[in-house]
Amino acid sequence: MTTCYVSAATIQAKAVVAHAVANPGMALLAAALLAAVVAGLVSARASYIRTGGKSIPDLNLPRPVEITADWKPSFIEVNDCKSPSNPRMIQCYDPTTGYFLGNIPAMNKADVDGIIKRAYEVGAVWAKTTFAERRRVLLTLQKYIIANQDMLAKIASRDSGKTTVDSSFGEILVTLEKIRWTVSEGEAALKTEYRKPPALMMHRIAQVQYEPLVAVGAIVSWNYPLHNLISPLISSMFAGNATVVKVSEHTSWSATFFANMIRAAFVACGHSPDLLQIVTGFADAGDALVRGGLRKITFIGSPFVGKKIMNAASDNLTPVILELGGKDPIILCDDCNLGQAVNLTMRGTFQNSGQNCIGIERVIVHKKIYDQYVEAVKPKVEALRQGSPLEDIDVDVGAMRMVSELDRLEALVDDAVSKGARLLVGGSRSLVSKWPKGQYFAPTLLVDVTTDMKIANQEVFGPILLVMRFEDDDDAVRIANSTTFGLGSSVFSMDTARTKSIISRLDVGMSNQNDYAVNYLCQSLPFGGVKDSGFGCIGGYEGLRGLCHAKVVTLDRFPFVQTDLPPLLQYPISRVSPDFTTALCSFFYGSGVGNFLTSALKLASLAASAPAPKKKD
Incomplete structure (x- = not known):
């Protein structure tokens, strides 16, 4: 073949x-x-x-009718993810149209406990698989995703409200890269690592073995329903674990399909589908997952909920990784490529209607080019077209996934305007006549924003391009560091030395020169923030190893060399034993030839004076 x-x-x-x-x-x-x-x-x-010489199987999953021309949709009555007729059912709907997608049961504690028990059962078997077997599952997913990009993008768009371009660019592309990197580099990250022992232990081998945790969990947000589900699974399964994912109640319809896709890949490769299980439901289901005894929890969401996750996890001392919100600044220096900066700030602000943890939340512009930037970006914001990506033609920006966000965003804009900001475009919910139940917020341009305004400090998570002015580099750093967040950042300057100087003073987890969020596409790098943006990381060697137990092992370097305690350190302790340990420390860690010789002679003298060990009868 x-x-x-x-x-x-x-x-x-x-x-x-x-x-x-x-x-x-x-x-x-x-x-x-x-x-x-x-x-x-x-x-x-x-x-x-x-893959150990095994072929990559094909998957065959039915195409959801909800993304086809044959679908005959109906409208929801109330824009709410809780079913108005049954509070234990999740009402799934398209936020751009109000089309009803179906009801999904909300799980309770008993349901979650059963899922966790099953995860430990299948995880114990999976932990013994080879890296070749794990790669085969990932390559099966890769093959299916590449062959079905259009369908997967439409499923994510239907449920989250983003455009299909945003689904492809923000979900499929990064998922494929994560699979590629994990298949290529994952084994190297998790293989036994040898460490150099000290001279005192030169007869020993020192190593770290990365062992599976067996069963881990994740609670993920709704803004990227495909990637946020599959991303923790990729790392977790490759580390040898079964995975339980609490998916958002706002995107449970698409998550169900994506989970079935992943489970089918496990089955096609001869493994249990329960190596991935999803939990659907509300806050009580998430709480049950965190308190359920899994070996680690990854949470993607807000700082407010992240603190609750930490509190619940403390019951069992469950370690957590918190990937929380951001208020990412992009600093445009006076020597930047302005055209490039305009294009990238537009993409970084309005992709997925601004609902990105590493979206551009603040554009901080040097005073010399401030007016030029505003003049260049204003017509582009005005030209953005809104609508339903799957029903309308030529849509640039979709809808907000959570209807409650519309009032919050309007209040933030109003507060900023009352304190001196200028609203040039948008600023309120957008009424798309064709879709009266659509959850749209108008693409917004807000300039002359200052650090005393709420919108400059709170995570917007919406389609608002917020522009601030800075005097010099020190002022830019001051503005960038003025919030409680510290996730990502960017500095646009043609002077690399200047860029490095600014980056070194930014209190963030990640930073890029002349680009936006590209560090995430580089899956060899860890991803995480500081301050209210969380702690721990996903991605890279660090992310994979973080889903393992790092077991420390020392072994005999030479089988024929067996060491015992020197007689002066054996019980009963001699009066000169303290002198022996002092000389030992000086010999190995002191400096100078004189110290070395003196300590060596002292050790020899003390050893010679030690009583011979008694022979056993």
């Missing part, structure tokens, strides 16, 4: 090269295509080896 693929690819490559010779203008394209073919062959061969 592999030979057939190689032969076919070689023929295609030769044809491309021949065409390039006949058409010199196509040479560059031909080279790129040839490189892609070679890269594909290398990747295919590597995948074959990494």
Whole structure:
């Protein structure tokens, strides 16, 4: 089979090269295509080896009718995720249209306890699997996601209200990269690590073994229903754990499909589907998960709820990873590429209607280019088009997932205006006539914002481009550090030394030069914040190892070398034993040749004077 693929690819490559010779203008394209073919062959061969020589199975899941032209939708009566007819049911609906997507049961404590028990049962088996088996499951998911990108993007859009471009760019792309990195580098991150022992222990081998925790949990937010579900699963399963995920009540419809996709990948590779189980429900279900005895909890959400998670986790001393909110600043220096800055601040602010933990919350602009920036960005904000991504044509910005956010955002804008900010575009909920039940907030441009305004300190999590002015670099740093958050940040300057100076003074977990949030696409890096943005990290070696127990082990370096305590350290203790330990410390840790010789002689003298150990009868 592999030979057939190689032969076919070689023929295609030769044809491309021949065409390039006949058409010199196509040479560059031909080279790129040839490189892609070679890269594909290398990747295919590597995948074959990494899965222990087993093929990657296909998945076949039915396409949800709710994203097809055959669907005959009805409207909800009340914009609320709690069913108006049954408080123990989750009402699922499209926030851009108000289309009803169905009801899903809200689980209780007994349900959650049963799920956790099952996680430990299947996790104990999964913990013994090889890395090749784990890679095969991930490559099965990768294969399915690549082949069904359009469908998956529409499912996420239908439930969360984002555009399909935002689904593809913000969910599918980063998911595929996380799978690629984990398949490529995960084993290296988790293999036994050898540490250098001290001279005193030169006869020992020192190592750290990263062992599975067996069963872990995650409570994830609604803003990226595909990625927020699969991201913790990728790391957890590769570390050897079963995973229980409490999905948001706001996106339980799509989460159910995505969970079934993941479970099908486990089954196709010969493993239990219960290596991923989801919990649907409200706050009580999340509380039951945290208190249920799992070995670790990852939480993605607000600082307010994060503190409750910590409190509940303390019952069982369950360690937690908190990925909380942000108030990410982007600093535009006077020497930046203004056109690039405008494009990236637009994307960073309005992607997913601003509902991003690492979205751009504050654009801090140097006074010399402040007016230029505002003039350049204003018509772009005014031109943004709103509507339902799956029902309308040409939509740039979708809806807010939580209807309660509309009033909160309006209040923040009103407070800022009352304190001197200028509202240039938007500022209130947007009424899209075609969709009276749609939860829209108008794309907003708010300038002349200062640090005393609520909107400059609270996480907006909405489509509001907030602009602040700074005098010099010290002032920019002061403004950037003026909130209780510390997640991500960006500095736009053509001067790298200047950028490094600014970044070194930002109290954040992550920072980028001349770009926005690209650190997350680099999955080899840990992702996490400081202050009210949480602690712990996901991603990179640190994220994978954080889902393991780091067991410390020392072994004999030489089987024939067996060490015992020196006689002066054996019981009963001699009067000169303190002198022996003092000389020992001086010998190994003192400095200078004189100290070394003096300590050595002292040790030899004391050892010679020690009584010989008594022989056993």
